[in-house]
Amino acid sequence: MSTGSGAQRVAFLSLFWTACIAAAKLAVGLRIRSVALVGDGLHSGLDMLAAALTLAAVRWASKPPDLEHPYGHGRAENLSALGQAALMILIAAGVALEAVGRLRSNSAIDVRAYVFVVLAIAIALDAGRAAVLHRAARRFDSPALGASAVNFTADIGESAVVFVGLLAVKAGFHRGDAVVGLVVAAFMFGIALRVGRSAFSVLMDRQHPDIAERVSAAAGAVPGVVDVGEVRVRRSGADAHAEMTVTVPRTSSVEQSHGITEAVEAAVAQAVPGTSSTVHVEPSSEGEDVVARTFAAANRIGMADQVHNVTVIEHPEGMWLTLHAKVDPDMPLARAHDVTDTLERELRSEINGLARVEIHLEPREPTPLHGTVVGARHASLIDAVREICEAHRPITTCHEVAVTQAEDGLHLVVHCEAPPGETIAAIHDASLAVENEIHRRYSEVRAVTIHFEPEATG
Numbered sequence: 022m023s024t025g026s027g028a029q030r031v032a033f034l035s036l037f038w039t040a041c042i043a044a045a046k047l048a049v050g051l052r053i054r055s056v057a058l059v060g061d062g063l064h065s066g067l068d069m070l071a072a073a074l075t076l077a078a079v080r081w082a083s084k085p086p087d088l089e090h091p092y093g094h095g096r097a098e099n100l101s102a103l104g105q106a107a108l109m110i111l112i113a114a115g116v117a118l119e120a121v122g123r124l125r126s127n128s129a130i131d132v133r134a135y136v137f138v139v140l141a142i143a144i145a146l147d148a149g150r151a152a153v154l155h156r157a158a159r160r161f162d163s164p165a166l167g168a169s170a171v172n173f174t175a176d177i178g179e180s181a182v183v184f185v186g187l188l189a190v191k192a193g194f195h196r197g198d199a200v201v202g203l204v205v206a207a208f209m210f211g212i213a214l215r216v217g218r219s220a221f222s223v224l225m226d227r228q229h230p231d232i233a234e235r236v237s238a239a240a241g242a243v244p245g246v247v248d249v250g251e252v253r254v255r256r257s258g259a260d261a262h263a264e265m266t267v268t269v270p271r272t273s274s275v276e277q278s279h280g281i282t283e284a285v286e287a288a289v290a291q292a293v294p295g296t297s298s299t300v301h302v303e304p305s306s307e308g309e310d311v312v313a314r315t316f317a318a319a320n321r322i323g324m325a326d327q328v329h330n331v332t333v334i335e336h337p338e339g340m341w342l343t344l345h346a347k348v349d350p351d352m353p354l355a356r357a358h359d360v361t362d363t364l365e366r367e368l369r370s371e372i373n374g375l376a377r378v379e380i381h382l383e384p385r386e387p388t389p390l391h392g393t394v395v396g397a398r399h400a401s402l403i404d405a406v407r408e409i410c411e412a413h414r415p416i417t418t419c420h421e422v423a424v425t426q427a428e429d430g431l432h433l434v435v436h437c438e439a440p441p442g443e444t445i446a447a448i449h450d451a452s453l454a455v456e457n458e459i460h461r462r463y464s465e466v467r468a469v470t471i472h473f474e475p476e477a478t479g
Contacts, residue, residue: 339376
């Protein structure tokens, strides 16, 4: 059973039993002219109207969001609760006025035994109904059912007070009915204030600090989130919507940032069920080293993906920063030098204490080349490459050399093995040595790509 249909079923049953109780109390109260019992019956009649409003509200609130209601229709429940409170205040005022008039006139009423039977049955039914509504309100997180549950819980005490008041009248205290009528009015007024205040708070977007704290904690625990800024939560019936700002590393790509926001939304929905989120992302430089700040500076001029081989050397007079930057291979030197000047200015603005910034220019990779596998025609080259590789430690085995003939020359793909515990630094040094030797011996080789795998043990 869905949340909406379950809440509707509970609301419908509540409406049916409320109508039965209200009719019984009003019929008996009017027959014996008891202001306390009539007031209690009117309250039950109001409960019937409230139950009808609740049924309509939960049906309306269960409708999905649409173009005119992007946050859904959940606040129909809060409006229902506020309407219940307003009607209850009006009836409480009427009962109080009638009770004051009875006190002044000191009129007596005739209390019969069946009156107490009706009240006892009403108390028992209210107790069962209130228990069901309390459970349903918690299960479906429904403000309208919660308001009805509070209302019917108070009905038990109210009917008990009327019971005692009528016993007092039966014993000869004629003003007992009017006094209890005032108590009933006070009951209704107090309940109305409680229900109305809760509904009004939601409709006015009153912040719930506990929910905001849970949302913030859930968002802050997501990998990639550096910090969580302002969190705002608004309730809409049983649901809530959170708006927040999270900071992520500024070198994160758009795709990475989007992935972080989706993870935040999922974490919040799990921590606070029924909560949707709107996440605003801001960049953060917290915890960045010089290399990360170099990429951040390059990113501001659209070169983050073209910068590599960043090296930082500390000198007594300041820091030397060297890096490689790729530009269009057909770009004239004068234009390329302007690019390096722009990049250097960004770097000096970003990083304090730079004594020198040296940028090595490289041509950006061309469009895809067309190639043909020609390994069969270069057996001697393949054998030589294997010997070169296996002569450089920590390489232990070269088990594949693939040769491609492209427009600009030969491209080699080499697969080598090394001990599993060897460091990447040592592997990289060996790769450089192998590549340099191949290029020295074979001028027709344009590019060498070496792929390393851990050698099999045991």
